[in-house]
Amino acid sequence: MLSISGLKVDIAGSRILSGIDLAVEPGELVCLIGRNGAGKTTTFRSIMGYRKPVSGSIRFAGKELIGRAPHEIAQMGVGFSPEESEVYADLTVAENLELPTWTRRSKMSEKDRVERSLNVFPKLRQYLHRGGAQLSGGERKMVSVARALALDPSLLLLDEPFEGLSPAIIPVISEGIASIRAMGQAVLMAESNVHHLPDYVDRLYVLERGEMIFSGTLAEAYRDKAVMRVIAGQVELEHA
Numbered sequence: 504m505l506s507i508s509g510l511k512v513d514i515a516g517s518r519i520l521s522g523i524d525l526a527v528e529p530g531e532l533v534c535l536i537g538r539n540g541a542g543k544t545t546t547f548r549s550i551m552g553y554r555k556p557v558s559g560s561i562r563f564a565g566k567e568l569i570g571r572a573p574h575e576i577a578q579m580g581v582g583f584s585p586e587e588s589e590v591y592a593d594l595t596v597a598e599n600l601e602l603p604t605w606t607r608r609s610k611m612s613e614k615d616r617v618e619r620s621l622n623v624f625p626k627l628r629q630y631l632h633r634g635g636a637q638l639s640g641g642e643r644k645m646v647s648v649a650r651a652l653a654l655d656p657s658l659l660l661l662d663e664p665f666e667g668l669s670p671a672i673i674p675v676i677s678e679g680i681a682s683i684r685a686m687g688q689a690v691l692m693a694e695s696n697v698h699h700l701p702d703y704v705d706r707l708y709v710l711e712r713g714e715m716i717f718s719g720t721l722a723e724a725y726r727d728k729a730v731m732r733v734i735a736g737q738v739e740l741e742h743a
């Protein structure tokens with residue numbers, strides 16, 4: 504479904520991605536994990552057409568994405584929830600959720616798409632008429648993920664969905680992602696903390712300074728001490 508090969512990206516004259524490979528198959532939950540600054544957001548922004556790679560290929564549903572505009576990539580069925588949530592402040596929560604139903608057609612009705620998103624984060628029903636500027640960080644994150652799902656995407660990109668959230672809200676987001684996963688929705692999620700990864704993740708990729716240093720299952724990652732040093736920080740390896 505998504506297949507990235509040999510992706511090289513420069514920013515301000517520095518090589519940020521040094522030829523990475525990554526794939527997501529239909530129905531998979533794949534995690535891209537790496538420390539801050541490893542290049543996760545750059546990978547996502549390249550998929551979405553916000554960054555122009557130096558070379559490589561990003562194929563989605565049999566088509567090359569490089570060279571296409573972000574709105575076109577969204578219309579093709581890639582939903583994106585950015586790290587900073589990017590909820591529209593001057594629209595209500597309901598309007599934020601309806602927006603992708605205007606930009607991409609799908610077999611589901613607009614109403615069903617919004618309802619499905621609200622079922623993932625039922626708390627949002629209380630805030631439907633609230634402005635996007637009057638939300639907490641956790642509420643913004645729910646709107647951002649729910650809005651990306653309302654696109655009815657074939658592939659959903661979630662960039663560090665737990666980053667900067669209070670510990671109380673993390674389980675709410677986590678349960679939402681679990682229910683999205685249970686729908687059979689393909690998800691590529693970025694994360695910097697291995698302990699935030701859901702245990703039902705199908706595969707993970709580890710990115711370190713713009714290079715992919717590991718790909719495999721979570722169990723395989725836990726057995727690889729070099730990988731754990733990158734993704735588990737100070738965690739004692741004997742517990743891993």
Ligand SMILES: Nc1ncnc2c1ncn2[C@@H]1O[C@H](COP(=O)(O)OP(=O)(O)OP(=O)(O)O)[C@@H](O)[C@H]1O
Nearest residue numbers: 514515519537538539540541542543544545546695
């Ligand atoms: N606009 C920019 N100008 C200069 N350097 C940038 C810019 N955006 C990103 N970088 C650099 O590219 C590298 C990768 O950044 P990126 O945001 O992709 O990492 P990340 O893995 O998503 O990390 P984080 O968890 O901190 O968001 C970092 O060294 C960062 O400083």
